Amino acid sequence: MQAIQSIGVIGAGAWGTALAQAGARAGRDVALWAYERDVAEAIRATRENTAFLKGVRLADAIRAETSPEALAGCQAYLLVCPAQHARRTLSAFAAHIAPGAPVVLCAKGIEQGSLALMTEVLAQTVPHAVPAVLSGPSFAIDVAKGLPTAVTLACEDQGLGERLMAAIGSATFRPYWAPDLIGAEAGGAVKNVLAIACGISEGKELGRSAHAALIARGFAEMTRLGLALGARRETLAGLCGLGDLVLTCSSPQSRNMSCGLALGRGESLADILAARTAVTEGVATAPAVVELARRVGVEMPICDAVNAVLSGALDVDGAIEVLLARPFGAEAD
Ligand SMILES: NC(=O)C1=CN([C@@H]2O[C@H](COP(=O)(O)OP(=O)(O)OC[C@H]3O[C@@H](n4cnc5c(N)ncnc54)[C@H](O)[C@@H]3O)[C@@H](O)[C@H]2O)C=CC1
C-alpha cells in the first residue's frame, strides 16, 4: 500500500497545530485549516500560531489554509476542532474528502443532544471516509516542542494503522495501534470530566489521598461506560484511557483540571470560561456523559457530581457531600 505523504489537518487550535508540526517532523506535506482567518494569516506571516500555540516556530512544510477546498486531495485527514463543532466542520469538508480517505478523529468529547461519539458524527457527515481515532496523554505544547509523548491510534485495519503511524509518528511522538475505536473515544471524553473533579478536589485542598481515590474510582466509571458502549478493557487501561486520565488529573496545565481547580477555590464557571479562549472540553461533555451513562444503565457518581456543579444544580460543597454520603460497596461493582 502507498505511503501517506499529504495530510490535511482540520482545526488550527493548539492540538491541530501541534499535530501539523508532528506530521511535518515526520516528513509529510501538511495543509492546516484554520477556522479563524487571522490565525491562518498569522501563521503565513510569522510561522507562528500566536493565538493558540505561542512560542513554536512552525515547519515550512505546513501550509495554512482557510477554505475546505484547499484540503481536497489530501491522502489522510486529522479532525482536530472541539467536539461540539465537529458535525458542522465535517459537513463543510464532506465534499472535499475522497471516498476511502482516512479521517483520524482527535477531538476528545461527546456531542451534546445526540450523545454521539466522534466516529458516529463522522459516519453521519462523511460516510465515505474511513474512521480512526487518535487519543492519549499528550499536551499540545509537549508534542510541538518534540518532547517524548505516546498516544493510541485506533483503527480497525492494522495495515492502515501502520500507514497512519508512519505518517505522523517520530522518535518522540509515538503512536501505538489499537483496533478499538470506541475505547479510545470513551477514554478521551470521560477523562476530561474526571479531570474537573480532580481539580475541584485540589482547589478544596482535600489532599493527595482523595486525589488518588478520584483517579481510581474515576477509572472504574470510565471502564463501566466504555464496556457498556462496546470498548475493550485493555484499551481503557492503555494510553488513551488510564494514561490520559493520569496526565490530565495531575496537571494544572490541563484546561479541564485548571477549570476544576478554580471551581474548587470558589470561582464561578461563567468567570472561569470568560477568562479563557481555549476550549475546556469536559464542560460541554459532562452532560452528554451523564446522559449516555443513564441510557446504557451504568453508574457514574463522580461524573454526576461534576455535571451537577457545572449545571449549577449543586455547589461544590454539596457535590462533595453527596459523594461522601454514598453507601459502602464492593470495589469491583
Ligand atoms: N490542547 C491539547 O493539549 C490537546 C487537545 N486535544 C483535543 O483537541 C480538540 C481541540 O482542542 P485544542 O486544539 O486544544 O483547541 P484550542 O483551545 O487550542 O482552540 C480552540 C479551537 O476551537 C476552534 N473553534 C472555535 N469555534 C469554532 C467553530 N465554530 N467551528 C470550528 N472550530 C471552532 C478554534 O478555531 C480552535 O481551533 C479538543 O477536543 C481537545 O480536547 C487533545 C489532545 C491534546
Ligand SMILES: O=C(CO)COP(=O)(O)O
Ligand atoms: O487532552 C489533553 C492531554 O492529553 C489536554 O487536556 P486539556 O484539554 O484538559 O488541557
